[in-house]
Amino acid sequence: MNYDQILQEIKEEVKIYNQMGAVGSSIPELTKVDPSKFGIHLVTIKGENYSIGDSNEKFSIQSISKVLSLSFAFTFLGERIWERIGVEPSGTPFNSLVQLEYEKGKPRNPFINPGALVIADMLITHTKNPKTEFLNFVRTLTNSDEIDFNLKVASSEKAFGFKNVALANLLKSYCNIENDVDEVLDFYFHQCAIEMTCNELANCFLFYAHEGKILHNNKFILNQSQVKRINSLMQTCGFYDESGEFTYKVGLPGKSGIGGGIVAIHPKKYSVATWSPRLNEKGNSVLGMKSLELLTTKTGMSIF
Amino acid sequence: MNYDQILQEIKEEVKIYNQMGAVGSSIPELTKVDPSKFGIHLVTIKGENYSIGDSNEKFSIQSISKVLSLSFAFTFLGERIWERIGVEPSGTPFNSLVQLEYEKGKPRNPFINPGALVIADMLITHTKNPKTEFLNFVRTLTNSDEIDFNLKVASSEKAFGFKNVALANLLKSYCNIENDVDEVLDFYFHQCAIEMTCNELANCFLFYAHEGKILHNNKFILNQSQVKRINSLMQTCGFYDESGEFTYKVGLPGKSGIGGGIVAIHPKKYSVATWSPRLNEKGNSVLGMKSLELLTTKTGMSIF
């Protein structure tokens, strides 16, 4: 497969969409980004790296971090996670407080905000120094010590994150938060404020395509069955209310963030990360979605 | 892969669950079934057939027919289908009338009842003799003239299907039904009342695993891209409010029916059908779900 050429073609073909969508505005600090940025990085399970555009610039991974925190919690708790969170798509055009209330405080899945808050709570219970240990986990996956939190972004989220404060307190009212609400929120806002490049992000997620093993040392982070399950969750729940659309058009498990990043996995083949800050109305990167649709079309490979 | 032995093992291992769940009671005629029935049939894209138990007994395929009617509509309309129906999982524990009302008469996907009613309406518009032509389509897929409607089941659904009548009229009130409501319902009740054996069902669905081609004559029913898309819909929406659970545990696209049948596809590998009438509280066959979970575990093969 000539990935270099395919990425080149994709870059050309998505150009016509590059004024569509708008930079996410919910976190003021994130609005400072240059909306014209665009990068792709693909890495195969043979360790071949392909990239194009701004693939070495840092961006805020935001909700993409939810896959990593879930995976970290999985290493402690395994299937016990599901006592407090479901595995079903949220499938609701209206916001998750509604659903959380209907379902008595059990979030439908770990990739909507309330689910990620419960995961954050689990990590606080099971680690001594949650932020440091989580950061080390991500650095280990990526094989890079340069991954870090952007503290300005974290505090910008804190200052304007009233809805997340509402969600965390609602979870607490249903006894589905064990620790102090402020501590959970602090961890959560930091987790979302991790910055990566497309290159780092694609490599960080490669173990999901590689049966749970880090490529360079063949060390298992999760076993094959656990990785399969996280991939399946990305497939059904990775794109908020657009998960079906992504599955329909792209046909790969993946996860998006409001920083404009998307990562997708072709099990046993590759991991790919895209970044472009303009989002569609569902909160997913316009060029990222388009690029990945073109990728599976051009390679003729999807999991279906 | 020794499928014969795997099916044998599955049959043994699921025995302990064979008193769990209850036969679906919404259609009186369907309650007459023997709840202890259990069969599996698996057919590979090489044409190898494996079966166990009551795999040659007819049962009512019910909602499984929605995949077939969607596929038939696809042959006429292609992507224009999505002007009137979405591709997102419904993800709601409460019934679909609510959702239909929120979303102004556009069903979230073609596998919930209102979506299937819109598909039925499309087929009526685009065929001269909808019931006959649809039956012929299914017979062609299965390469068997023995497939037929069970008229008693169709009329039992008609007599007690007040909720479907409500849905069809609600769709009509939103102008998302073009034809006469009664005609749409009549087609829909017949479509659901098709009977098949596990053997027939697995072979009927084999073309979804075979890139859109019927195995014995290599004739394309849908192209590769269309088949990929229908498979992805089965993945995200095939099991009502348990689609995430099925994806998480089984990791294959599939579709269930309240007659106790389930069909699942491993793209480029096989198609498999199970039948056991006892349903869990979400309306999916207990033994069927268990069997397919064991199948992907024992073969070590899933799409993720």
Added chain:
Amino acid sequence: MNYDQILQEIKEEVKIYNQMGAVGSSIPELTKVDPSKFGIHLVTIKGENYSIGDSNEKFSIQSISKVLSLSFAFTFLGERIWERIGVEPSGTPFNSLVQLEYEKGKPRNPFINPGALVIADMLITHTKNPKTEFLNFVRTLTNSDEIDFNLKVASSEKAFGFKNVALANLLKSYCNIENDVDEVLDFYFHQCAIEMTCNELANCFLFYAHEGKILHNNKFILNQSQVKRINSLMQTCGFYDESGEFTYKVGLPGKSGIGGGIVAIHPKKYSVATWSPRLNEKGNSVLGMKSLELLTTKTGMSIF
């Protein structure tokens, strides 16, 4: 109280609003009305009649009939009505199918469509000739044989009433309709198609202000306690999602219809009917609401 002068003043003062709102469009036959029509009729429990404008022209009373059918059912069933219907305001901006589904087929009150359909079902069970007997009941209240159904309106509702068909079938699916769905709908569409003038309507409703007695013969239709209860229901549930607004601004129990009529009761004082076909976005007559607000302001009399 100089009601003549007050009605005159009201007519002048509401003129500035007479282009606001639009004639209800859900029933085609009703759109033929002249939107500039406007009338008021007030009758006191001493039998004094005051009127202004088009108070002697017939209009379709529509949902106002729900108070009359409830009262008729009350004469048969008394408090047993509440085994199948609630007495709480619906308080929902979105339509009643949602609520009906949440509450398992028990309508929140008798003045929303599903509640009125259950009342219609009760009347069919308890009468030999429902339409005739109901019409006679209304004629007796009004002391006039000129009250009748408008058959064109009834059949126009039937032809376009898909949402009501949906509601009736949903109720049937919850076993809260005993009779044939079509028969219930036929009665309901006729009931709503009764025509009255403001004069007739005000006189028809006078017994609610007169402790349950028809004025001219002092015959009790309902006892004092029953009338108090129906008045209280009009207060909390009479104006769909604008019941609170009407209570807040007018301070009298009342009921509106999409034909543009409103009737209101001042217990122990008077009954008043208004008619103007232009409706606000909540489905209530703009000039009617305004007129009644002015009436209680100018008379300085409300129940609060």
Added chain:
Amino acid sequence: MNYDQILQEIKEEVKIYNQMGAVGSSIPELTKVDPSKFGIHLVTIKGENYSIGDSNEKFSIQSISKVLSLSFAFTFLGERIWERIGVEPSGTPFNSLVQLEYEKGKPRNPFINPGALVIADMLITHTKNPKTEFLNFVRTLTNSDEIDFNLKVASSEKAFGFKNVALANLLKSYCNIENDVDEVLDFYFHQCAIEMTCNELANCFLFYAHEGKILHNNKFILNQSQVKRINSLMQTCGFYDESGEFTYKVGLPGKSGIGGGIVAIHPKKYSVATWSPRLNEKGNSVLGMKSLELLTTKTGMSIF
């Protein structure tokens, strides 16, 4: 009217229900109350006082305070209040976060928690020392300096009020809270923690029955029109999801609190307060509801 005898009869007749219901458990400090307490105090607009049982014992007025804070806000803002809050009953069996989200942060009425939080926010904006000034307002109405906050109850609410914290943050996320969320909550928790006896409560609310004037000095707190409007709000929204039931059975405007108190108003006649800590499943005092139903039945007087 022989109120002494009527209260005596009521006390006897409600005895059979005195084991029904349970003390509200959401605020731990409130569970310490003796569940067998029961008192009634009625005061007419002529200044005649009637009481029975534990009518001189203090209890936590809780949500009853919402009528007082609304009235205080009315003195500053008049009808401008309704720019940020509605006047419609909430009419929902499920909790108010759902509704708040549907309606984009505008609470349906001032008597549900989010509405009261917005009122609290208004008072903080319009006073220098909100807690002191509100307390003085209540003392003036009651003509007693003995009214005070119970600080233990206020801090117990604070410690367990996660749902209210969630609501306040959700309102803030919709920009319907101007001040600091913690300050709003602190005021709200204090407001609810005011303690009164039945005697004090009935006298405090007497001005709502007396056209807005304090009885002993004839000083207007609100004008006649404003009082009418607050009374109408109590009628439609005073009892959560049981407002219709209370209106239907009692036929007077009123307000309940989870401390077991209820106050009701007969405009131009009397104000009456009851207290009994056992609540029904809707959160309203069982004996209080029963007593007031008997009161309007025995006196033959309701507003309808």
